[in-house]
Amino acid sequence: MRDLSLHILDIVQNSIKANSTFIKVHISEKPDDDKLALEIEDNGDGMDSDLLKRADDPFTTSRTTRRVGLGIPMLKESALKCEGEFNIYSEKDIGTKVFAAFSINHIDRLPIGDIGDTMIALITANPDMHFILKLESINGIFILDTAEVKKMLSGEMPEAGEKQEGENQYCVDINEFAVIQWLKEYIDEGIKNIFGGVLNEVDS
Amino acid sequence: MKSIAELEEIRRKTLEKISLRTSADGIRIVVGMATCGIAAGARPVMNAFVEEIDKRNLKNVTVSMTGCIGVCKLEPVVEVIDKNGNKVTYVKMTAEKAARVVVEHIVNGNVCLDLTIGAEQR
Numbered sequence: 254m255r256d257l258s259l260h261i262l263d264i265v266q267n268s269i270k271a272n273s274t275f276i277k278v279h280i281s282e283k284p285d286d287d288k289l290a291l292e293i294e295d296n297g298d299g300m301d302s303d304l305l306k307r308a309d310d311p312f313t314t315s316r317t318t319r320r321v322g323l324g325i326p327m328l329k330e331s332a333l334k335c336e337g338e339f340n341i342y343s344e345k346d347i348g349t350k351v352f353a354a355f356s357i358n359h360i361d362r363l364p365i366g367d368i369g370d371t372m373i374a375l376i377t378a379n380p381d382m383h384f385i386l387k388l389e390s391i392n393g394i395f396i397l398d399t400a401e402v403k404k405m406l407s408g409e410m411p412e413a414g415e416k417q418e419g420e421n422q423y424c425v426d427i428n429e430f431a432v433i434q435w436l437k438e439y440i441d442e443g444i445k446n447i448f449g450g451v452l453n454e455v456d457s
Numbered sequence: 458m459k460s461i462a463e464l465e466e467i468r469r470k471t472l473e474k475i476s477l478r479t480s481a482d483g484i485r486i487v488v489g490m491a492t493c494g495i496a497a498g499a500r501p502v503m504n505a506f507v508e509e510i511d512k513r514n515l516k517n518v519t520v521s522m523t524g525c526i527g528v529c530k531l532e533p534v535v536e537v538i539d540k541n542g543n544k545v546t547y548v549k550m551t552a553e554k555a556a557r558v559v560v561e562h563i564v565n566g567n568v569c570l571d572l573t574i575g576a577e578q579r
Contacts, residue, residue, distance in 0.1 A: 254496055263495050270524065316491075318527040324492045374500050377507055378490070378522040405464040425468045430511035435467055439459045446458075 254327055256366025257291060257355075263324045264293050264351055265375055270315065271297030271349065274383060280368070281389035282451050288337070288354045289362070289452070296348040305343050328353055335359035357452065364454040369440035372397070373433050380428040386440065388447040395443035402436070403427055483517025484563060489534040491525035497532035498551070505552035506535075509559040518563060531577060537562060546574040 254260045261278055268276045273295035281290045300308060307313040309329050314322025329339040332353040343349040355362045372386055376399060388395040408423040425432065449457025488494070488503040499522075506520050526534045531548035537558065538544045545568050547558060554572055561567050570576055 259495050259500065262490070262500060263492050266490060266492075266495075266522075266524065316525055318525050319529075322492070327492065370500055370504060373507075374490070374503050374522070377520060378488075378503070401461060402464060405461060406468050408468060423468075423472065425471045429471050430507065431467050431471050432464065433507065435459075435463065439461075442459050 254331065254363070256364045257331075258366030258368045258371040260328045260331060260353075260363075261291070261293065261368070262371045262374065264328060265371075267324060268293065268295035268297050268349065269379060269382070271295065271299070273297035273348070274381075275385075276382060277385040277387065278372075279387045279389070280365070281387075282357070282391065282448070283354070284391055287357050289357050289365075290352070290354045292350060292352050294348065294350045299345045299347050299349055300343040301345045305341060308341055308343075309339070325351070331355075331363055335362040337362075365444070365448065365452055368444055369437045372440055373437045376436065377428045377433055380426060386443075388443055390447045390451045392447050392449070392451065395447050397436070397440060397443065399427060402432070406432065483519060483540060485536075485538045486518065486520045486563075487536045487538065488520070488522050489524070489526040489532060489536075490522035493525055493529035494532045494534065499533035501552045502533045502535065502550045502555050505555040506559065509556050510563070513559065513564060515559075515563065528574070531574065534574075547572045548574045548577050 254263065265276055265278070275296045277294045279292040279294070283290055309325050311321050311323055311326040314320065316322065325341070328351070332339040332355055336356045336359055338354040340352045341349065342352070372384070376384060384399045386397040406425045406427060444455060445457065448455040486506050488499050488506070490499050490503065503520060503522060510518050510520065526536070528534060528548065533550040535547045535550050535555070536544055537547065545562070547554070547569070558569055558572065561569050
């Protein structure tokens, strides 16, 4: 994978396949040890301890088209080659958390990539999924919560008291292009504000 | 700074534009988005389809993603499925080819034969 955003897109596919309804992507800078932490958490099927032990083996996969599964092993490789860390926590029927950390200034650290593109691709294809994107650094915190977005789009404004008959007709879908386009700009701005000056590939 | 309150404005504007958009009996575009597809560049392909479909204001077309279709060396793979269930498989896609498929296949109904899996394997 060329950058972290592609890894995120890939790992989130695992969560979607595992029947998750909620997926949280958390990217944070840990300034004290010069690390960038990536955490992807879902409420899907989870793995039992046996499968969990084999999850970072490239010859473990749930698909039937072939016998290799490279998503998790490649993320692990990307983390370890820049003196990072990698871990998976999972509990059957509760969910899975994939954790990877990258040394920010290591020459082999992948650039963060286009997080906005990854998120809009995921949201377009999975409009019913509840996604949270959280970005965190010394610059502050950025949160995108698709539940909040949907609430705004449903037209149920807290201050607009009057409720109309057949309110669904006033509801705009989250995968409407104008919304997706706005989300992309919103996330791009978040990346710039939070990681500008922190990661040298992001302009501040 | 952008604020989430801007969505209210977008909601109003969008409501004026959309009348009835149903995806029940339309064309489905499915992009293979497993590790192999992503590594080969499926993400820009999918976003190009979404953008192009909006640009031409096409109704009844949905874009979604799926796992590995099974021909990883030909990724990015895109399947176009019409309302009768007929499927055309395009291989080695790019954002530029996606725009062409929308114009020629989705809009005008002419399959881009040179981009299909059949042409690739001949």
